Amino acid sequence: MPNSKPTIIAITGASASGKSLFAHTIYEELVPEIGEHGISIIKEDAYYREQSHLSMEQRVLTNYDHPDAFEHTLLTEHLKQLVNKQPIKCPVYCYKTHTRTDEFIEIQPTPIVLVEGILLFSNPELRSQFDIKVYMDTPLDICLIRRIQRDTIERERTIESITQQYLTMVRPMYYQHIEPAKAYADVVITKGGKNRMAIELLKAKIRQLISKKQ
Numbered sequence: 001m002p003n004s005k006p007t008i009i010a011i012t013g014a015s016a017s018g019k020s021l022f023a024h025t026i027y028e029e030l031v032p033e034i035g036e037h038g039i040s041i042i043k044e045d046a047y048y049r050e051q052s053h054l055s056m057e058q059r060v061l062t063n064y065d066h067p068d069a070f071e072h073t074l075l076t077e078h079l080k081q082l083v084n085k086q087p088i089k090c091p092v093y094c095y096k097t098h099t100r101t102d103e104f105i106e107i108q109p110t111p112i113v114l115v116e117g118i119l120l121f122s123n124p125e126l127r128s129q130f131d132i133k134v135y136m137d138t139p140l141d142i143c144l145i146r147r148i149q150r151d152t153i154e155r156e157r158t159i160e161s162i163t164q165q166y167l168t169m170v171r172p173m174y175y176q177h178i179e180p181a182k183a184y185a186d187v188v189i190t191k192g193g194k195n196r197m198a199i200e201l202l203k204a205k206i207r208q209l210i211s212k213k214q
């Protein structure tokens, strides 16, 4: 059935819990089977609010772990467009300048859409767009170690800035907004982004969905 509704799969959990690795592993391993027209990935981080009107000093003070930091209305609108088989212009976010770039990535509608990010379940209308809700339940101490390793290399952060941000925003917001959202999940995944059994189970579910859509 070429007209059947796309399936939107949300992958949420703490920062550095393995959401991105998990989503990209599923994507890379399924593309040879179902093609790039079969599956796409959207990052919630791309929908961090535009902050070019703020100075750099002001931007580092933003609480990036609070739901208000995201333009969830735009992400919800984009998911509705994909469900209606329309392409979207996804913003491109820069962690070094703490704002969006001038670029956009055009994402075509695909039968399977993976969406990954820390606060996907915090907004009821956004949450209602997801057909399958996955929560990465990685211990917070492991997440912290991986965040330090990743952010010093990939996001050019110092240990001091990571520690300060972690204690004042990342950890408190995790307990306030992320961990309670586990209750909305259909599937809870332990062991992080390399959990082979979880990857295989989700791939099997996606294959089944694709075969029903054809």
Ligand SMILES: Nc1ncnc2c1ncn2[C@@H]1O[C@H](COP(=O)(O)OP(=O)(O)O)[C@@H](O)[C@H]1O
Pocket (backbone or CB within 6 Å): 013, 014, 015, 016, 017, 018, 019, 020, 021, 022, 146, 147, 150, 191, 192, 193, 194, 195
């Ligand atoms: N099970 C795992 N074992 C080892 N490293 C992992 C595992 N899961 C994730 N990582 C690594 O931890 C870091 C954070 O993972 P990432 O997928 O970027 O997290 P998130 O998207 O949840 O912020 C990355 O460098 C990733 O390669």
Ligand SMILES: Nc1ccn([C@@H]2O[C@H](COP(=O)(O)O)[C@@H](O)[C@H]2O)c(=O)n1
Pocket (backbone or CB within 6 Å): 014, 015, 016, 019, 020, 045, 048, 064, 065, 094, 095, 096, 097, 098, 099, 117, 118, 170
């Ligand atoms: N300018 C920014 C924007 C976000 N962050 C942090 O990123 C985390 C979410 O991304 P993950 O890939 O780790 O899920 C979130 O915890 C923010 O603190 C940032 O540091 N700077």
